[in-house]
Amino acid sequence: MKSKVILAQTLYxxxxxxxxxxxxxxxxxxxxxxxNAMLDLLPEEVWSNPEFRxxxxxxxxxVFLREIAKRLMVxxxxxxxxxxxxxxxxxxxxxxxAAITKISGDIARRSLYQTKDATGAGITDEFLLDxxxxxxxxxxxxxxxxxxxxxxxxxCLTCRAPESLIRDRREHFAxxxxxxxxxxxxxxxxxxxxIVGNPPYQIGMDDGExxxxxxxxPLYNMFVxxxxxxxxxxxxxxxxxxxxxxxxxxxxYRDRMISDRRLRVLVDNPKIYDCFPGAKIRGGVSYFLWDRxxxxxxxxxTRIDGVTISTxxxxxxxxxxxxxxxxxxxxxxxxxxxGPMGKGSLADVVSSSDPFGQSIKTNFKGAKNERFxxxxxxxxxxxxxxxxxDQLERNHNWVDQWKVLIPKASSGxxxxxxxxxxxxxxxxxxxxxxxxxxxxxxxxxxxxxDTRAETENYAHYLATKxxxxxxxxxxxxxxxxxxxxxxxxxxxxAQRWSDEALYDRFSLNEDEIAYIETSIKPRSMNLxxxxxxxxxxxxxxxKFRHAATPDALENDDE
Numbered sequence: 001m002k003s004k005v006i007l008a009q010t011l012y013x014x015x016x017x018x019x020x021x022x023x024x025x026x027x028x029x030x031x032x033x034x035x036n037a038m039l040d041l042l043p044e045e046v047w048s049n050p051e052f053r054x055x056x057x058x059x060x061x062x063v064f065l066r067e068i069a070k071r072l073m074v075x076x077x078x079x080x081x082x083x084x085x086x087x088x089x090x091x092x093x094x095x096x097x098a099a100i101t102k103i104s105g106d107i108a109r110r111s112l113y114q115t116k117d118a119t120g121a122g123i124t125d126e127f128l129l130d131x132x133x134x135x136x137x138x139x140x141x142x143x144x145x146x147x148x149x150x151x152x153x154x155x156c157l158t159c160r161a162p163e164s165l166i167r168d169r170r171e172h173f174a175x176x177x178x179x180x181x182x183x184x185x186x187x188x189x190x191x192x193x194x195i196v197g198n199p200p201y202q203i204g205m206d207d208g209e210x211x212x213x214x215x216x217x218p219l220y221n222m223f224v225x226x227x228x229x230x231x232x233x234x235x236x237x238x239x240x241x242x243x244x245x246x247x248x249x250x251x252x253y254r255d256r257m258i259s260d261r262r263l264r265v266l267v268d269n270p271k272i273y274d275c276f277p278g279a280k281i282r283g284g285v286s287y288f289l290w291d292r293x294x295x296x297x298x299x300x301x302t303r304i305d306g307v308t309i310s311t312x313x314x315x316x317x318x319x320x321x322x323x324x325x326x327x328x329x330x331x332x333x334x335x336x337x338x339g340p341m342g343k344g345s346l347a348d349v350v351s352s353s354d355p356f357g358q359s360i361k362t363n364f365k366g367a368k369n370e371r372f373x374x375x376x377x378x379x380x381x382x383x384x385x386x387x388x389x390d391q392l393e394r395n396h397n398w399v400d401q402w403k404v405l406i407p408k409a410s411s412g413x414x415x416x417x418x419x420x421x422x423x424x425x426x427x428x429x430x431x432x433x434x435x436x437x438x439x440x441x442x443x444x445x446x447x448x449x450d451t452r453a454e455t456e457n458y459a460h461y462l463a464t465k466x467x468x469x470x471x472x473x474x475x476x477x478x479x480x481x482x483x484x485x486x487x488x489x490x491x492x493x494a495q496r497w498s499d500e501a502l503y504d505r506f507s508l509n510e511d512e513i514a515y516i517e518t519s520i521k522p523r524s525m526n527l528x529x530x531x532x533x534x535x536x537x538x539x540x541x542x543k544f545r546h547a548a549t550p551d552a553l554e555n556d557d558e
Contacts, residue, residue, distance in 0.1 A: 028060075028279045030198045030238070035063045037306070038196070038236055039071065041265050041289040046194060046234065047075030052094060055192040055232075057177040058199040058223060059097035059142055062108030068196070069095060069112060088133045096192070097142040098182040100175055100200060105144035113140055145176035145184060160217045161203050173203055178222040196236045199223035201281070218243075221253040231292065238275070238287035241268055244323040245476040245484075258316045258323055265289040266316075267301045267308070268325050274305060283476045300327060320486050322474050329473050332512050333487050336470065339506045342492060346485035351445035353408060353481060355438075357393025362442045366391055377533050379405065379433075381442035382543040384533055392438055398448055402455040402529075405431040405443040406462065409478045425521045426468040426475065432459040432525070436532030444480060447493075452529050454493040459527060461493065465520040466502040472519070 046052060056064045072090045073083070080086040091113065099105030106116040113132065118140030120132045135141070149156035149172065154163045158179050165173065176182035183190060199220045220239040227235050243250045243257065257263065269275050270284040301311040302325070312327040320337075324330040354360065360378070367378050367385025375386035376399055389396060407428030430446065432455050439445065446462060449455045461467060470487040491497060503513050528534040536543040 028198065028201065028276050028281075030061070030063050031276070032063055032067060033306070034238070034275050035067050037267075037303075038238060038287050039064075039067060041236060041267070041287075042194070042234060047071050048079065049193075050076055050079050050089060050094070052193040052233075053191065054095050054194045054196065056097040056197045057182070057195060057227060058175065058197045059099045059108045060104045060198070062097065062111030062142065064196050064198075065095050065097050065108065065142070066111045084133075091133045092135060092141070095141060096187075096190075098175075098177045099142055099144035102144045105139065105142055108142045109140060112142060118142070143182075143184075145181045147174040147176045147179045147181045149174050149179070159203060159219060159222065165203070173200070175200060175219070175223075178219070178226050192230055193233045194236070195227045195230065195232045195234070197223070197227075198238045201240055216248055218247055218250060221250060225253070225256075228290065233292050235290035236287065238285055240281050240283060241270065241286045241325065242283045242476055244268075244283075244286075244325050245474050246479065246481075247477075254322070258319065258321075260290070261295045262290050262292060263288055263298045263316065264291040264294040264296075265299045265301070267303050269303050270325065271304055274303075282478075302327065321483070322486075324473050325476075326473065328515060329469075332508070332515065333470065333473055335508070335512070336489070336506050337487065339489075341489040343490040346446075346488040346490050347482050349447055349490055350406075350482040350485050351395075353444065354441050355398070355443075355445040356395055356440075359393060360391075360438070360440050362440050364440050377437040379431075379437055379439040379443065379534060379537065381407070381440070382537070384537050387438075395445075398445060399438050400435045401448040402435055402450065402452060403433055403437075403445055404447045404449075404455060404459050404462065405433065405439050406446040406480065408442055408444055408480050410480065424472070425523050426472045427462065427480070427523065429523070430459040430462040430525050431534050431536075432456060432527050432529055433534055434529055434532050444482070449493065456527060456529060457493045457496050459525045461491070461497045463523045463525050464497060464499045464502060465516055465523075466499050468520050468523065469516045 054065070054068055056062075059065065069087075069090055072094065073086060076086050076090070080089060095112065097108055097112075099108055109116045109118055113135070115132060117138045118135035119138055120134045121138075149161055149163075150158060151163050155161065156163075156174075159173070159175070161173055200223075201220050202216045202218050218240075220237075221243065224235075224237055224239065227237070240247075243254050245254075247254075266286060266288040268284065268286040272280060272282065272284060275285050297313045297315050299311055300314045300316070301308045303309070310327045312330075314327070314330065316323055318330070318334065324333060359366075362381065364378070364380075364385070367380075367387050368375065369385070371377075371386050374388065376389055378385045378387050389399065392399070410426065410428045431443070434452075447455075447458045449458065467488050471484050473487060474484045499516075503516075508516075526534055526536055528536075531538075534543075535541055538544060
């Protein structure tokens with residue numbers, strides 16, 4: 001009789017939390033590989049200290065708590081050789097989580113305790129019974145604490161959530177950690193040594209028409225600041241990187257983070273979808289290690305496709321109010337800032353986002369379709385309207401000056417090379433016009449001059465790769481503000497500046513020049529110096545729309 005040979009096959013069993021992290025969802029679930037990359041930043045001694053208490057203040061899938069438990073099971077083996085007793089100590093004493101929703105709590109407890117009822121009630125499987133550590137309550141140490149918003153004048157005082165969002169949705173986004181209901185009263189004397197997590201990033205604010213994306217309020221900064229206030233030994237969190245140089249209402253947060261010398265390690269992940277395959281987070285994400293006992297420079301790393309490609313020890317305060325996310329670029333900026341800057345910075349030249357007044361919006365309704373006596377042209381993003389001069393709220397004298405306009409918004413989805421460097425035009429097309437017109441908030445007035453020659457030279461200057469590279473170091477989203485130009489020298493526009501002349505003026509070496517040249521795409525200009533109306537906006541021009549055309553006011557980002 002022929003013997004039967006059975007071939008053993010190794011089957012790949014996917015991690016359910018890895019699968020969950022790839023699903024499109026309002027909640028950004030953390031993949032296990034990313035969670036472990038973050039945990040690798042912690043010093044080795046944390047895994048062998050049985051006295052430490054750990055907290056995830058924004059528990060979703062429970063991945064952080066699960067991976068921490070795995071490491072503690074190994075690290076505490078010498079302290080407690082009995083695996084069951086060791087597991088019991090870890091789960092009942094060391095690990096805690098605040099679930100962001102009731103469902104998240106159920107998922108997290110299944111990940112950590114193997115059952116959503118932490119008491120183990122109803123479990124009959126002998127294998128599971130051997131694994132489960134029975135807790136005193138069904139929630140164990142991973143609880144969802146129902147919390148209410150404090151609504152005043154239609155907004156939550158704590159997180160600025162709109163009342164309409166709370167009313168219309170079953171989940172009303174009142175996260176217990178930032179609203180002060182977690183830690184609970186019973187936990188008031190509990191000290192957390194390590195706080196780890198991936199907090200909710202933002203909450204939408206209704207524009208009155210159900211458009212949740214009209215205004216966005218970040219939440220992650222609230223979680224970070226609340227965690228710091230608990231004064232843990234270590235804090236480890238992942239958040240969007242937009243705070244480096246921008247973000248709605250993040251100025252104070254950015255200042256605190258950059259000046260905090262306890263920020264020991266910061267790992268930037270600039271590629272979209274790199275960390276979270278199912279979530280489009282413009283500007284990428286970053287995670288950091290805050291060490292209460294550290295006081296010094298920060299180890300800033302760039303991580304692409306899971307591989308660290310650059311690390312430098314940096315004083316984050318050197319970025320003039322922003323965090324430069326490119327280590328090599330930071331060196332170039334420092335050299336230029338210490339060079340012959342002329343009359344200072346273009347940040348003092350470029351206008352605010354509403355150069356002619358807050359009412360002259362991108363969709364300004366007060367313009368006429370046809371020219372009338374005494375009218376001045378108003379430049380929209382893709383049409384011309386006509387208004388009275390007294391309709392402008394301010395800067396009336398700018399109408400009679402030569403001007404260079406620049407689009408307020410450019411692409412927010414920028415291409416990147418294999419090293420994660422952004423390859424882009426950075427700025428929209430500079431638009432040089434003769435005196436006699438104003439513009440809506442679709443444009444910033446980038447510069448004003450007394451002569452045609454200076455205006456033309458300035459448009460050429462803004463189109464150089466040199467200028468746009470410096471703007472890029474402060475620009476992390478599509479929005480353009482005067483502060484984005486802080487690194488750009490305000491030079492004499494009596495001469496025509498080329499990239500070659502600028503490289504020579506600031507003594508850039510071959511490597512620095514090559515870095516700029518390969519980072520920035522060529523940029524065209526719109527020189528319309530014979531008219532106050534751009535040629536592109538006149539009949540036959542590529543941006544011409546009749547004022548009555550329905551799509552005439554739609555955005556047309558460069």
